[in-house]
Amino acid sequence: MIDNTIVFPVIVHLFTAILLLFFWRKTIAHRIISILGNTIGMLIAIRLFTKVWQGDILTMQAAGWDSPFGITFVADVFSSSMVLLTSFSGLAVSVFSATGIARGRIIYGYFPIFHFLLMGLNGAFLTGDIFNLYVWFEVIIIASFVLMTLGGRKAQIEGSVKYMAMNILASTFFLTGIAILYGITGTLNMADLSLKVAALENRTLVDLTAIFFIIGFGIKSAVFPLYFWLPSSYHTPPSAVAAIFGGLLTKVGIYALFRMFTLIFIPDEFTRTLLIGIAIFTILTGTFGAVIKTNIRRLFSYLIVCHIGFMVGGLGMYSEVALTGALFYLFHDIMVKTNMFLMAGLIRKLRGTMNMDKLGGLYAQYPLLSLLMAIVLFSLVGIPPLSGFWPKIYLFEAGFMDNQYALIAAIIIGSFATLYVISMMWAKVFWKDQPATEGETVLTDDFQPLSAFRKSLLVAPIVFLAGITLYIGLGAENITAVAKHIAGEMKDTTPYIEAVLGTNESQ
Amino acid sequence: MEIVFIVLIAVLYAGGIFMLLRRSMVKLLIGITLLGNGANLLIFLLGNITKGKPPVIDSAAKLFTDIYADPVPQALILTAIVIGFGIQSFAIVLLKRVYVLVNSDDLDDLNTPEEEDI
Numbered sequence: 001m002i003d004n005t006i007v008f009p010v011i012v013h014l015f016t017a018i019l020l021l022f023f024w025r026k027t028i029a030h031r032i033i034s035i036l037g038n039t040i041g042m043l044i045a046i047r048l049f050t051k052v053w054q055g056d057i058l059t060m061q062a063a064g065w066d067s068p069f070g071i072t073f074v075a076d077v078f079s080s081s082m083v084l085l086t087s088f089s090g091l092a093v094s095v096f097s098a099t100g101i102a103r104g105r106i107i108y109g110y111f112p113i114f115h116f117l118l119m120g121l122n123g124a125f126l127t128g129d130i131f132n133l134y135v136w137f138e139v140i141i142i143a144s145f146v147l148m149t150l151g152g153r154k155a156q157i158e159g160s161v162k163y164m165a166m167n168i169l170a171s172t173f174f175l176t177g178i179a180i181l182y183g184i185t186g187t188l189n190m191a192d193l194s195l196k197v198a199a200l201e202n203r204t205l206v207d208l209t210a211i212f213f214i215i216g217f218g219i220k221s222a223v224f225p226l227y228f229w230l231p232s233s234y235h236t237p238p239s240a241v242a243a244i245f246g247g248l249l250t251k252v253g254i255y256a257l258f259r260m261f262t263l264i265f266i267p268d269e270f271t272r273t274l275l276i277g278i279a280i281f282t283i284l285t286g287t288f289g290a291v292i293k294t295n296i297r298r299l300f301s302y303l304i305v306c307h308i309g310f311m312v313g314g315l316g317m318y319s320e321v322a323l324t325g326a327l328f329y330l331f332h333d334i335m336v337k338t339n340m341f342l343m344a345g346l347i348r349k350l351r352g353t354m355n356m357d358k359l360g361g362l363y364a365q366y367p368l369l370s371l372l373m374a375i376v377l378f379s380l381v382g383i384p385p386l387s388g389f390w391p392k393i394y395l396f397e398a399g400f401m402d403n404q405y406a407l408i409a410a411i412i413i414g415s416f417a418t419l420y421v422i423s424m425m426w427a428k429v430f431w432k433d434q435p436a437t438e439g440e441t442v443l444t445d446d447f448q449p450l451s452a453f454r455k456s457l458l459v460a461p462i463v464f465l466a467g468i469t470l471y472i473g474l475g476a477e478n479i480t481a482v483a484k485h486i487a488g489e490m491k492d493t494t495p496y497i498e499a500v501l502g503t504n505e506s507q
Numbered sequence: 508m509e510i511v512f513i514v515l516i517a518v519l520y521a522g523g524i525f526m527l528l529r530r531s532m533v534k535l536l537i538g539i540t541l542l543g544n545g546a547n548l549l550i551f552l553l554g555n556i557t558k559g560k561p562p563v564i565d566s567a568a569k570l571f572t573d574i575y576a577d578p579v580p581q582a583l584i585l586t587a588i589v590i591g592f593g594i595q596s597f598a599i600v601l602l603k604r605v606y607v608l609v610n611s612d613d614l615d616d617l618n619t620p621e622e623e624d625i
Contacts, residue, residue, distance in 0.1 A: 131583055131586070135586060135590070138590045138594070141594075142593060142594060142597065145594075145597055145601070146597075149601060149604075152604065154608050154609070157601070157604055157605050157608055158605065158608075158609070158617040158618070160601060161532070161601065161602070161605055161614070161617060162617070164597075164598060164601060165527070165535055165539070168539050168543075168594060168598070169527065169539075169542070171594075172523075172539075172542045172543060172546050175546040175550075175587060176546050176549060178550075178583075179546060179549040179550040179553050180549075180553060182550065182553060182554065182579075182580070182583075183552075183553025183554070183555075184553075186577075188579070
């Protein structure tokens with residue numbers, strides 16, 4: 001069904017960003033416009049999701065050029081739910097940034113760049129053209145480079161070099177993959193590619209092309225041999241920026257992997273073994289990294305790597321149950337990871353440090369805030385009935401059906417290590433007495449002197465995201481229905497292809 | 508004609524990856540640039556190079572039966588060049604900034620100890 005309103009999630013952020021440029025250096029106007037823009041974006045995303053969920057797949061042909069010749073925008077349930085989750089994260093981070101980002105950074109254009117980043121994310125989720133996907137990826141990375149370097153502290157700039165080098169390399173691999181794919185099929189439309197790649201005789205060439213995409217998206221989503229840039233850069237920018245990066249930037253790589261490997265390269269034996277192998281090592285290296293870290297954000301960075309493995313493993317098993325589990329985990333992970341970095345920012349405000357050895361006594365001083373954070377941390381660990389628990393059931397079930405015992409073992413080790421790391425963190429940050437500060441390092445509380453309104457701006461986004469996480473956990477049957485529906489669409493791509501190419505020329 | 512492109516692309520990719528693996532930041536930058544150019548040429552090559560056959564349909568004809576040069580790769584390359592230009596200029600400015608802050612061209616000097624990042 002053709003519906004031109006599906007580009008609204010992209011346009012609303014573009015307009016907000018441009019509007020913000022007219023209010024250069026006016027920080028209060030920036031904060032208000034950004035929050036308003038994100039609220040409108042969220043309403044549009046909710047409308048898009050309900051429309052797609054009730055009806056069928058919506059498409060839009062840019063400038064009226066029929067597919068497969070023009071650029072197609074497609075909103076199926078997978079795309080629109082990702083857009084919806086992006087809008088939740090975007091709103092939460094935008095509200096948090098109003099207090100959490102220093103004035104100096106806002107003056108130099110933090111909010112416009114933030115909206116360009118959200119525009120890129122929404123574009124990447126909604127496009128149905130592979131070269132267009134590449135362009136949206138570039139929009140995302142150039143915006144993220146600026147967000148990462150904005151402020152210019154030494155550690156930040158150093159982290160950015162690693163981040164930049166790996167991301168540019170990933171884009172080059174992606175572009176190489178597109179070049180070969182265009183060379184062997186002569187089309188760029190994903191639905192058309194799906195038909196043409198399936199008809200190719202030379203499967204080795206297809207596998208070889210698939211490798212380029214695995215490497216390109218693998219670097220972006222930080223899987224096993226390619227993840228080193230993530231823990232060495234995500235702890236450097238301000239927490240609000242780290243939240244949007246940790247919540248969404250690796251997940252857009254996962255989204256692209258799911259899209260490519262369920263629509264265009266249907267995983268054969270070789271690809272599935274490769275993906276499962278990658279997943280196992282990603283989970284293990286992520287957990288081992290997380291166990292030894294003392295800085296909260298470095299610890300969270302390794303947990304991101306660890307949990308990426310769960311989703312890649314689900315894709316590798318490629319059964320409907322496994323995909324359901326992986327998608328459910330993806331939804332849960334976006335909300336929880338965004339919230340965790342926001343919490344790290346709040347802890348930094350409360351105590352002036354993120355080093356667990358220097359922290360302590362938060363539970364005694366702020367019992368309510370601590371309980372709020374406990375909900376999020378327990379969801380991450382997956383204590384039933386919270387949100388991290390349900391997807392693992394599906395992943396285990398799929399693993400037993402598929403005899404992937406190594407992957408099951410890795411997921412169990414990963415879950416236990418997460419539990420260990422989080423309980424260690426809970427004990428060190430919340431329960432342990434505040435260690436005596438030796439000498440000149442006096443910990444500062446930037447939270448207490450703030451006015452009640454600004455305090456609520458810091459806490460409200462965490463409450464908001466924790467509420468969504470609770471809903472994902474307690475209303476799991478609804479989320480499962482969505483995940484099952486998407487998994488069904490992934491196993492049977494005919495509706496997608498017909499929606500894009502039109503039923504009249506089905507082959 | 509194609510063989511020249513194939514050799515050139517191979518050299519650009521190999522040179523780019525080799526440069527990326529060096530420790531110097533300026534060489535990292537050169538590596539990124541070489542790789543980007545290699546990828547652009549690859550798109551051009553894989554779009555089936557055809558000389559002197561524009562993709563213009565005769566006004567009298569209904570069907571396009573002739574061999575024609577594919578216009579899509581050129582549009583793709585143009586986009587990729589513009590994006591590459593933007594990203595490389597950002598990379599140059601960033602590396603200049605790193606050089607000012609760290610006072611070194613060596614990537615191994617980029618490890619501020621964990622204590623400093625609060």
